[in-house]
Amino acid sequence: xxxxxxxxxxxxxxxxxxxxxxxxxxxxxxxxxxxxxxxxxxxxxxxxxxxxxxxxxxxxxxxxxxxxxxxxxxxxxxxxxxxxxxxxxxxxxxxxxxxxxxxxxxxxxxxxxxxxxxxxxxxxxxxxxxxxxxxxxxxxxxxxxxxxxxxxxxxxxxxxxxxxxxxxxxxxxxxxxxxxxxxxxxxxxxxxxxxxxxxxxxxxxxxxxxxxxxxxxxxxxxxxxxxxxxxxxxxxxxxxx
Numbered sequence: 001x002x003x004x005x006x007x008x009x010x011x012x013x014x015x016x017x018x019x020x021x022x023x024x025x026x027x028x029x030x031x032x033x034x035x036x037x038x039x040x041x042x043x044x045x046x047x048x049x050x051x052x053x054x055x056x057x058x059x060x061x062x063x064x065x066x067x068x069x070x071x072x073x074x075x076x077x078x079x080x081x082x083x084x085x086x087x088x089x090x091x092x093x094x095x096x097x098x099x100x101x102x103x104x105x106x107x108x109x110x111x112x113x114x115x116x117x118x119x120x121x122x123x124x125x126x127x128x129x130x131x132x133x134x135x136x137x138x139x140x141x142x143x144x145x146x147x148x149x150x151x152x153x154x155x156x157x158x159x160x161x162x163x164x165x166x167x168x169x170x171x172x173x174x175x176x177x178x179x180x181x182x183x184x185x186x187x188x189x190x191x192x193x194x195x196x197x198x199x200x201x202x203x204x205x206x207x208x209x210x211x212x213x214x215x216x217x218x219x220x221x222x223x224x225x226x227x228x229x230x231x232x233x234x235x236x237x238x239x240x241x
Contacts, residue, residue: 002028002029002030003029003030003217003221003222003223004026004029004030004031004078004217004220004221005029005030005031006030007026007030007031007032007077007078007220008031008032008034008069008073008075008076008077008078009026009031009032009033009034009076009077009078009079009080009220010033010034010036010065010066010069010076010078010079010080010117011023011026011033011034011035011036011079011080011082012036012037012054012056012080012081012082012083012109012113013036013037013056013082013083013084014033014035014036014037014043014080014082015035015037015039015040015042015043015051016037016181016182017181017182017209018082018132018176018179018181018209018212018213019035019037019080019082019083020209021209021210021212021213022080022082022212022213022216022217023035023049024213025210025213025214025216025217026078026217026220027048027049029217029221030048031048031078032048032049032050032073033048033049033050034050034051034052034065034069035049035050035051035052036052036053036054036056036065036083037051037053037054037083038053038054038055038056038083039053040052040053052065052068054083056081056083056105056109056110056112056113057104057105057108057109057112058112059112059115059116062112062113062115062116063116065116066116066117066120070120075120075124076117076120076121076127077126077127077128078127078128078129078130078220079113079114079117079127079128079129079130080129080130080132080216080220081109081110081113081114081129081130081131081132081153082132083105083109084105084106084109084132084149085101085102085105085106086102086146087101087102087144087145087146088142088144089144089145090142090143090144091142091143091144094144094145098144098145099145099148101145102145102146102148102149103145103148103149103152105149106146106149106150106152106153107148107149107152107153107156110131110152110153110156111156113129114129114156114160114171117129118160118164118169121164121167121168121169122164122167122169125167125168126168126169127168127169127170128169128170128171128172128219128220128221128224129160129169129170129171129172130171130172130173130174130216130219130220131153131156131157131171131172131173131174132153132173132174132176132216133150133151133153133154133157133173133174133175133231134146134147134150134153134175134176135175135176135177135178135233135235135238135239136150136151137150137151137153137154137175138154138175138231138233138239139238139239139241153173154173154175154231157171157172157173157229157231158229161228161229162229165228165229169228170219170224170225170227170228171228171229172219172224172227172228172229172230172231172232173230173231173232174212174215174216174219174231174232174233174234175231175232175233175234175235175239176207176212176234176235177201177206177207177233177234177235177236177238177239178197178201178206178207178235178238179206179207179208179209179211179212180206180207180208180209181209194206200238200241201235201236201237201238202236202237202238202240202241203236203237204236205236206236207234207235207236211234212234215232215234219232
């Protein structure tokens with residue numbers, strides 16, 4: 001049997017980047033996937049893949065999405081809070097607009113995913129949630145809005161895992177390093193920056209989206225049935241230094 005057979009999964013930000021690879025891996029393992037993204041125009045619906053437009057900062061949007069999924073399938077087995085934005089603004093350049101954008105999408109968006117999904121999982125007495133934080137929440141890689149927002153995801157995951165474990169719900173977080181996605185394409189345009197990152201990474205290269213997706217697949221699956229509140233770094237060893 002495949003690892004996610006008969007599972008209903010919601011993946012935010014699943015239309016591109018790491019999210020797209022997560023969707024692919026989940027489909028390969030026979031999950032039914034709802035791709036919740038601000039832009040789903042390029043996502044083709046199929047028997048096991050349903051695109052739904054979602055602004056993760058909208059309470060109304062989350063309420064409508066979770067009701068749609070549970071009305072259609074009767075449950076939500078897995079939630080992957082993947083949607084996010086980045087910024088390279090340094091601490092001396094941060095303004096409120098930059099701070100609000102990152103923390104609203106990355107932090108508040110993750111919180112809303114928990115708020116509107118957990119009641120259905122609590123009723124079912126089971127469920128798995130994986131939140132995407134960042135290696136910047138583990139090490140001192142820039143004191144900026146992005147770091148703060150991903151630190152919020154880290155803390156929120158711990159608190160939610162402790163609060164909801166008695167209901168049979170597992171909530172874990174992953175911490176990608178620098179991954180080859182459109183979000184970091186600007187870094188790849190600088191040979192010097194890329195060389196510096198690789199030199200500081202024990203494995204000596206950038207990560208691949210599928211490597212993050214494989215780790216999330218494990219945490220979402222029943223293979224991780226005794227794992228909750230865990231922090232998994234997927235960073236080539238960067239945070240070990």
